[in-house]
Amino acid sequence: MSDQLLECAVVGLGMGEQHARALLQDPRCQLKYVVDFDQSKARKFIEDNHLTDVGIRSFSEVVEDKTINLITLASYDDHHYEQTLQCIKHLKHIFVEKPLCQTLNQLNNIHTHWKDTQVELSSNLVLRKAPLYIWLKDFIQRGELGEIYSFDGDYLYGRVQKITEGWRKDIENYSVMQGGGIHIVDLMLWLTGQKPCSVSSTKNKIATQNTSFRYHDFHSAVFTFPSGLIGRVTANFGCVHRHQHVIRIFGTKGTFLYDDLGPRIYWNRDEEGKPEFLPYAPKPPANQKGALVHNLVDNIMQGKSSANTQREFDLMSVVLAADESMSYVKPLTIEYFTC
Numbered sequence: 001m002s003d004q005l006l007e008c009a010v011v012g013l014g015m016g017e018q019h020a021r022a023l024l025q026d027p028r029c030q031l032k033y034v035v036d037f038d039q040s041k042a043r044k045f046i047e048d049n050h051l052t053d054v055g056i057r058s059f060s061e062v063v064e065d066k067t068i069n070l071i072t073l074a075s076y077d078d079h080h081y082e083q084t085l086q087c088i089k090h091l092k093h094i095f096v097e098k099p100l101c102q103t104l105n106q107l108n109n110i111h112t113h114w115k116d117t118q119v120e121l122s123s124n125l126v127l128r129k130a131p132l133y134i135w136l137k138d139f140i141q142r143g144e145l146g147e148i149y150s151f152d153g154d155y156l157y158g159r160v161q162k163i164t165e166g167w168r169k170d171i172e173n174y175s176v177m178q179g180g181g182i183h184i185v186d187l188m189l190w191l192t193g194q195k196p197c198s199v200s201s202t203k204n205k206i207a208t209q210n211t212s213f214r215y216h217d218f219h220s221a222v223f224t225f226p227s228g229l230i231g232r233v234t235a236n237f238g239c240v241h242r243h244q245h246v247i248r249i250f251g252t253k254g255t256f257l258y259d260d261l262g263p264r265i266y267w268n269r270d271e272e273g274k275p276e277f278l279p280y281a282p283k284p285p286a287n288q289k290g291a292l293v294h295n296l297v298d299n300i301m302q303g304k305s306s307a308n309t310q311r312e313f314d315l316m317s318v319v320l321a322a323d324e325s326m327s328y329v330k331p332l333t334i335e336y337f338t339c
């Protein structure tokens with residue numbers, strides 16, 4: 001595959017515009033088609049970017065087109081599962097927006113169909129490209145914070161109108177953990193390098209009561225890990241606060257905090273002690289939200305990379321178990337799929 005140009009299609013031109021821009025910037029890729037229910041949106045994207053050699057097609061046309069190697073999916077959440085299965089069936093590499101799917105049964109099916117193929121699959125968890133977390137991962141792995149015993153993360157959405165209006169309220173079983181908390185769960189797994197063994201959850205729907213949004217808008221999950229580490233993650237979609245991630249990582253040598261005051265580490269317990277502020281950006285640049293496509297293309301060029309795909313299956317196992325655990329009184333054991 002190494003010297004072949006990858007022919008690509010993008011499905012859904014909201015977040016998918018970022019996928020398309022990343023593909024246009026990657027010399028190993030050729031953007032051939034865009035797909036959107038709204039054809040005027042597709043035409044506008046092509047015209048605005050002077051893409052005279054990009055065509056407009058339907059999803060079934062691109063997935064059945066033998067020349068297409070890579071399909072990126074930024075369709076609505078409840079279309080990801082079927083489209084991912086279709087891509088696997090037609091041996092297309094896949095870059096899919098989060099969440100990859102909506103239920104554990106769907107994840108099982110994707111895994112079953114994917115495992116004997118050479119298809120590369122990755123998802124767009126944009127914080128993986130944030131300089132702060134790339135630095136912090138290495139810092140934690142070197143033991144600089146000591147032993148990590150607690151990870152707390154809050155996904156403060158700050159965009160409540162996106163669930164009370166628009167497509168999110170209309171799809172079946174929209175999940176705030178899959179829709180936003182997933183970014184924090186991904187950080188928890190990646191930064192600690194650990195996988196939880198069980199989860200229990202509670203939820204409420206107070207902030208969006210009497211709106212068109214039908215599901216819970218607040219989900220609080222507690223994860224236990226074999227090492228004793230405890231993770232607590234909330235997906236808080238109704239909060240009166242701007243969009244913000246709040247992360248607290250407690251180690252035996254230091255405490256990392258990130259909130260609207262900025263990322264910092266506390267190295268002592270002094271009442272007057274000042275934290276060490278960190279100079280790293282907590283988000284990727286706004287125009288780089290499709291940049292993980294380049295990593296997927298690296299994997300395609302190098303051949304099937306189970307370790308990278310394992311990460312996507314692990315993340316979804318944890319997030320979907322967190323949703324499932326809301327129907328259980330006792331903590332739910334998390335089952336993982338092995339690549």
Ligand SMILES: NC(=O)c1ccc[n+]([C@@H]2O[C@H](COP(=O)([O-])OP(=O)(O)OC[C@H]3O[C@@H](n4cnc5c(N)ncnc54)[C@H](O)[C@@H]3O)[C@@H](O)[C@H]2O)c1
Pocket residue numbers: 011012013014015016035036037038041059074075076077079097098099124125126167179
């Ligand atoms: N990774 C992130 O940080 C991030 C951020 C925002 C959205 N997203 C994800 O991106 C996806 C789209 O959300 P959005 O905010 O871009 O929505 P959006 O409404 O802004 O855009 C979605 C576009 O996709 C089109 N579309 C949807 N399903 C389609 C299908 N099956 N076939 C053809 N066109 C289709 C719609 O017509 C629309 O133009 C969601 O899964 C969402 O979770 C991810």
